[in-house]
Amino acid sequence: MERFWPKTIAHADMDAFYAAVEQLDNPELRGKPILVGSPFGRGVVLTASYEARPFGVGSAMPMAKARRKCPNALIVPPRMERYQEVSQTIMSVFQDFSPDVEPLSLDEAFLDMSGSEQIFGGPQSIGQKLKDAIRQATGGLTASVGLSGTKYVAKVASAYQKPNGLTIVPPDDAMAWLAPLPVSRLWGAGPKNQKRLHDIAMNTIGDVANSTPEFLSEKLGNVGLHFYALSHAQDPRHVSGRGAAKSIGSEHTLSRDVYKKEDIEIHLRSSADQIGRRLKRKNYLAHGVRTKLKTRDFQLLTRQHRLNNPTDIADTLYNVAVGLLKEFDHPGPFRLVGMAAYDLVKQEESPQMDLFGQGTRHRKLETAIDQLAERFGTNVVQRAESLLSRTKQVVPPTLDFLDKDGQDKT
Ligand code: TTP
Ligand code: MG
Numbered sequence: 001m002e003r004f005w006p007k008t009i010a011h012a013d014m015d016a017f018y019a020a021v022e023q024l025d026n027p028e029l030r031g032k033p034i035l036v037g038s039p040f041g042r043g044v045v046l047t048a049s050y051e052a053r054p055f056g057v058g059s060a061m062p063m064a065k066a067r068r069k070c071p072n073a074l075i076v077p078p079r080m081e082r083y084q085e086v087s088q089t090i091m092s093v094f095q096d097f098s099p100d101v102e103p104l105s106l107d108e109a110f111l112d113m114s115g116s117e118q119i120f121g122g123p124q125s126i127g128q129k130l131k132d133a134i135r136q137a138t139g140g141l142t143a144s145v146g147l148s149g150t151k152y153v154a155k156v157a158s159a160y161q162k163p164n165g166l167t168i169v170p171p172d173d174a175m176a177w178l179a180p181l182p183v184s185r186l187w188g189a190g191p192k193n194q195k196r197l198h199d200i201a202m203n204t205i206g207d208v209a210n211s212t213p214e215f216l217s218e219k220l221g222n223v224g225l226h227f228y229a230l231s232h233a234q235d236p237r238h239v240s241g242r243g244a245a246k247s248i249g250s251e252h253t254l255s256r257d258v259y260k261k262e263d264i265e266i267h268l269r270s271s272a273d274q275i276g277r278r279l280k281r282k283n284y285l286a287h288g289v290r291t292k293l294k295t296r297d298f299q300l301l302t303r304q305h306r307l308n309n310p311t312d313i314a315d316t317l318y319n320v321a322v323g324l325l326k327e328f329d330h331p332g333p334f335r336l337v338g339m340a341a342y343d344l345v346k347q348e349e350s351p352q353m354d355l356f357g358q359g360t361r362h363r364k365l366e367t368a369i370d371q372l373a374e375r376f377g378t379n380v381v382q383r384a385e386s387l388l389s390r391t392k393q394v395v396p397p398t399l400d401f402l403d404k405d406g407q408d409k410t
Contacts, residue, residue, distance in 0.1 A: 004117045004122065005114075005123070005149050005170065005171050006114075006149065006171070007112075007114045007149045007150075007171070008112075008113040008114045008115075008116070008117075008123060008126070008147060008149065009110060009111070009112055009113065009114075009147065009148060009149065009150060009151055009154045009239060010097075010098075010110070010111040010113050010126060010127065010130060010145060010146070010147045010154055011108065011109070011110050011111075011145070011146045011147075011151070011154035011155045011157070011158040012090075012094070012108060012109060012111070012130060012131075012134070012143045012144070012145045012158060013107060013108040013143060013144055013145075013158050013159065013162075014090065014107035014108065014134075014141060014142070014143050014144075015050065015141075015142045015143065015144055015162060015163035015164060016047055016048065016049050016050055016053075016163065017047060017083065017106065017107035018036040018046055018047045018078060018083055019034050019035075019036050019047050019048060019049035019050075019052075019076075020049070020141050020142070021079075021082060021083055021086050021141070022034060022036060022049075022076045022079075023049060024138070024139060024140055024141060025082070029049075029074060029076065031051060032049070032051055032073075032074060033048070033049055033051040033052030033055065033070055033072055033073040033074070034048070034049045034051070034052060034073060034074045034075070034076050035047075035048050035049075035052060035057065035063065035066050035067070035070070035073045035074070035075050035076070036048075036076050036077075036078050037063050037066075037075065037077070037078065038063065038077055038078070038297065038299060039063065039075040039077065040297075041297070042062065042063075042064070042330070042331065043062075043063050043299065043330075044059075044060050044061060044062055044063060044329060044330070045057060045058065045059060045060065045061045045062075045063055045066045046059060046078055047059050048066070048070075048073070050163050052066075052070050052073050055069045055070035055073075056069050056070075057069050057070050057073070060329070062329065063075070078299075080300070083106055083107075084106065086138060086141070087106040087107065089137050089138055090107070090109075090134060090137070090138065090141075090143075091103055091109065092137075093130075093133045093134050093137045094109050094111055094130075096133065097111055097113065097116070097120070097126075097129075097130055097133070098111040098112055098113055098116065100112035100239045100240075101239070102239045102240050104343075108158075110151055110154065110155075110239045111130075111239065112238070112239035113126050113147070123147040123168045123170075124166075124168055126147060127145045127146075127147050127166045127168060128166060130143070130145055131143055131145055131164075131166060142163055142164040143164075144158050144159065144161065144162045144163060144164060144165040144166070144167075145158055145165070145166050145167075146158030146159070146160065146165075146166075146167045146168075146169070147167075147168050147169070148168075148169040148170070148171060148174055148233075149170075149171030149174065149233075150171070150174070150233060150234070150235040150237075151235055151237050151239065152187055152230055152233070152235035153169050153171075153174045153177075153178065153233050153235070154169075155187070156178065156181070156185050157169050171233070174233035175209060175231070175232055175233045178205045178206070178209070178230075178231060178233060179204060179205055179206030179209060179231075180204055180205075180206060181204060181205045182203065182204060182205075183197045183198070183202060183203060183204065183205060183207070183208060183227075185205060186205060186208070186227050186230050186231070187230055187306065188223065188226060188227075188306050188308060189227065190305075193220065193223060193227075196219065196220055197220075197227075200219050205230075205231045206231070208227050208228060208230075208231040209228070209231035209232055211228065212228075213225055213228050216228050222308055222309065223308045226308045237287075237345065238345075240343075240344065240345065247290070247340045247341060247342035247343075247344065248275050248278050248279060248282075248284070248286070248340060248341050248342075248344070249271075249275070249290075249292075249338060249339065249340030249341070250270075250271035250274045250275050250338060250339065250340070251271065251292060251336055251337065251338025251339070252267045252270075252271065252336065252337050252338060253335065253336045254267075254334075254335055254336065254337065257296060257332070257333035257334060257335050258332065258333060258334055258337065259331065259332030259333040259334065261325060264293070264325060264334070264337050265322055265325075267337040267338075268291070268318055268321045268322055268337065268339055269318055271321070271337075271338060271339045272314045272315075272317040272318035272321060272339065273314045273318075275314065275317055275339065275340070275341050276312055276313060276314025276315075276317055276366060277314070279312035279341060279344070280312050280366070280367060283346060283347045284312065284341075284344040284345065284346060284347065285310035285311055285312050285344065285345050285346075285347055286307070286310055286311060286312065286317070286341030286342060286343065286344055287306055287307055287310045287342070287343035287344070287345065288304055288305065288306045288307065288341065288342040288343040289304065289305050289307065289317055289320040289321055289324070289339065289340075289341055289342075290302050290303070290304040290305075290324075290339060290340045290341075290342055291303050291304070291321045291324040291325065291328075291338075291339050292336070292337070292338040292339060292340070293328060293330070293332075293334045293336065293337060293338075294334060294335050294336035295330055295332070295333075295334060295335070296333060296334075296335055298335075299330075300336075301328055301330055303324040303327040303328060304324070304342070305320050305323070305324055306343070307320065310343075310345055312347075313366060314366055315366070317339070317341055321339045
């Protein structure tokens, strides 16, 4: 009899999602290089069809540059509502497969498939059925799917043979499978951490696995320990499925567009404070922070960052959200500023919580502020900084601080 894995996690990610939807809806676009994005102004490519990718174009590249690199590409303006509709179809397929589905974006999700072998068969069969069901429900779209015993390895696996891939990594083989991959495949290894790893002669995940936690934490701090765990295919996070909040967000639609960093920061500050309060109230910690900006032509731009230690501290959320601003390549102005905390875990489930470090003092202080805010309203307790920025704002009074639900009027 086939032996099943102790835990089976699938990650599914649609191939060239927006572009594939355009090709599905318009047969004339099929088999051709297309770029989805606004053809006007200084917009960026949201995604490129696989026919366009060999020309070196892809998500987030300025449209003008992409057109130079791939002059034959057809430019298709995005239709967000349609992508959302298709996303709902995909998500409902996922829900037919598992009660524990954790969407990460419109086109990807984790599914906890543990114990479902009686219904769907072993990992290979689960993956194939999932792909078939997506193709059928959407009328022909393909997804790439990875299966392994952890979220991390499942995600790396789904990207391994794109497009239309299916990659199975048995948990016992996961460490060896990861070893030859570049360190850029470590979750949370942005350009800075990749460079730090290269500087200590670590180029593959196997190099990290063969190091020691002591050395890595000496060279990289906490994130070094996180990389060490990943390189050993250790990732204790659960698929946060049914009923769990997916993200907590706050955004401000502005009465007048902003483009100055200081103005954006003011809005992020009040969003972060509000999100921190809601996280604490619900006993959640967030693994991720997303910053959102909407352009004048209603393009929604987002950048996100995963934290090594999940947090509910507003100050940390704020600093990460502000740090993300430099990753946007749009000069503004923006008509909406917002942020969200995502990838939420219940406080008690997080093994990495920074109980004894920096966080504790901060949390105590913020909890006290939150309690006051809850009793007397947010107008009573404010950071000196936000008062300052408010006075700076007095002439001319350009910004509308009214939050979506009307609660956080400062
Ligand atoms: P991705 O899954 O990252 O990319 P993709 O589906 O286009 O291509 P693949 O997964 O096969 O590599 O993102 C899903 C959609 O999200 C993408 O089609 C467009 C949108 N998106 C943006 O709007 N901006 C971005 O910077 C990225 C990366 C994606
Ligand atoms: Mg995708």
